[in-house]
Amino acid sequence: MSRRERLSVNGVETVGAYTLLRLDRGTLDPGAPGQFFMLEAPGRLLPRALSLCLAPTGELAFLLDAVGPGTAALCALEPGDRIHVFGPLGNGFRLDVGRPLLVGGGIGMAPLPYLRAAIGDAPVVLGFRSDRHAEAAALLPAAEVVVDPVLVTSCIEDGYDVLACGPEPMLRAVADIAPDAQLAWEAPMACGYGACYGCAVDIGGELKRLCVEGPVLAAA
Ligand SMILES: Cc1cc2nc3c(=O)[nH]c(=O)nc-3n(C[C@H](O)[C@H](O)[C@H](O)COP(=O)(O)OP(=O)(O)OC[C@H]3O[C@@H](n4cnc5c(N)ncnc54)[C@H](O)[C@@H]3O)c2cc1C
Ligand code: FES
Structure with missing residues (x-):
C-alpha cells in the first residue's frame, strides 16, 4: 500500500x-x-x-x-x-514470464537490480553513453554492457520476454524488435497518483496517465 x-x-x-x-x-x-x-x-x-x-x-x-x-x-x-x-x-513489471531478458538504457537501468532480484537470475543487457556511465553496470553483475555508438537493441535476440527501461527512442526500437515486451516509460510527474494529469502521454493514439496506467506498459 x-x-x-x-x-x-x-x-x-x-x-x-x-x-x-x-x-x-x-x-x-x-x-x-x-x-x-x-x-x-x-x-x-x-x-x-x-x-x-x-x-x-x-x-x-x-x-x-x-x-x-x-x-x-x-x-x-x-x-x-x-x-x-x-x-x-503505479504498475510495475509482470514477473510471470518464461524467458526474461532485462534491457536497460542509461539511467533506465535504475529499476533493473530490484527486478532481477525478484525475477531470478535473468540475463541483462545494458547500454550507456560513456564508459563512466557504464560503471553503474556493477549493480548488475554479469550484465552484457555496450557503450555508444553500439546500441543495446543490437544485443536483443529472438525468443526472450523483454522487460525494458530507458529513453523513449530506445523503448520504441525495443517495441519494434520485441512486440510482446514490457516497457517502463517516463513522463514529467507532479503528483504521482492520477490527480494532476501532468503525465498524460499519447500511446497508441490514446491519452494515458502514466502514473496510474504505467509506468510499465505492454509494448503492443
Ligand atoms: C516513473 C519514473 C521513474 C523515474 N525513475 C528515475 C530514476 O530511477 N532515476 C532518475 O535519475 N530519474 C528517474 N526518473 C526521471 C526523473 O523523475 C526526472 O528526470 C526528474 O524530473 C528530474 O528532475 P530535475 O529537477 O533534476 O530535472 P528537471 O528540471 O525536471 O528536468 C531536467 C530535464 O529532463 C527533462 N525531464 C524531466 N522529467 C522528465 C521525465 N520524467 N522524462 C523525460 N524527461 C524529463 C526536462 O524536460 C529537462 O530537460 C523517473 C521518472 C519517472 C516518471
Ligand atoms: S503525475 Fe499527476 S496525474 Fe500522473
Missing part, C-alpha cells in the same frame, strides 16, 4: 556517473519492481519520481542521474538528512 513518510538518508554513493541514494525504509513497502516513489527534492516545490533500484533489508535505494535541480538536490543530501517519500506508486 502507498504511504507518505519522512525517511532518513543512510548513505549517498557515487556509482560511475550516477548517485545511489540509500534511505532508511521506515514502514514503507518497497512494492513491485518497476513501481516508483515520489521523493521530496529539498528546495523544490514538487517531488521527483524515482524507480526503486534496490531494497536491501531495512532500506530503499534509488539510482539518480543529476539532470536538473531536483535530482541535483537529492544527490547533495547527506547521511542523517530526512526527506518525505511517497509510494510505491
